[in-house]
Amino acid sequence: MGILSDKKVIILTEEGFEQIELTSPKAALEAAGATVHVVSPQSGKVRAWDNTDWGIEVKVDRQLSEVSPDDYDALVLPGGVLNPDKLRQNKTAIAFVSAFLDEGKPIAAICHGPQVLIETGMIGGRTLTSYPSLKTDLENARAHWIDQDVVVDNGLVTSRRPADLEAFNNKMIEEIAEGVHA
DSSP states (O other), X not given: XXXXXXXXXXXXXXXXXXXXXXXXXXXXXXXXXXXXXEEESSOSEEEEEETTEEEEEEEOSEEGGGOOGGGOSXXXXXXXXXXXXXXXXXXHHHHHHHHHHHHTOOEEEETTTHHHHHHHTOOTTXXXXXXXXXXXXXXXXXOEEOOXXXXXXXXXXXXXXXXXXXXXXXXXXXXXXXXXXX
């Protein structure tokens, strides 16, 4: 029985996610007792990017077309360059993420993951961090960007890079335990 034993969390990803940015949060969530589903527009498995080359394959628990935001308490968006670029072009994925923002459900996004948040048009006025190359994109979306290992804004948890994973995972679990943020 963990702090998140009554929570269902979705990790939404595409091919090309940064390996450690999915595996580390997933392990932390499971250790805290959460039920975690890897969800993708793809079926079967999705491939990770591991620093400079393709990494492991991760089993897709459910296809995006088979799930509803109502089925989950929180959302995790791993980074990588390829993954968020593909997700932000997927209207179903953007609608899914928008529903979490609209309902105030916790969202944790790391590295390039906030690119998906930009596409929702719903982050104006929010404070976040990201991989430094996204600073201008986030500011153009009217978000307030700061350079910190982890930033929390009313249930929205963001971090910059794999080196920030310990802080990211701790805050992600804390915000998910708190539940919906009005």
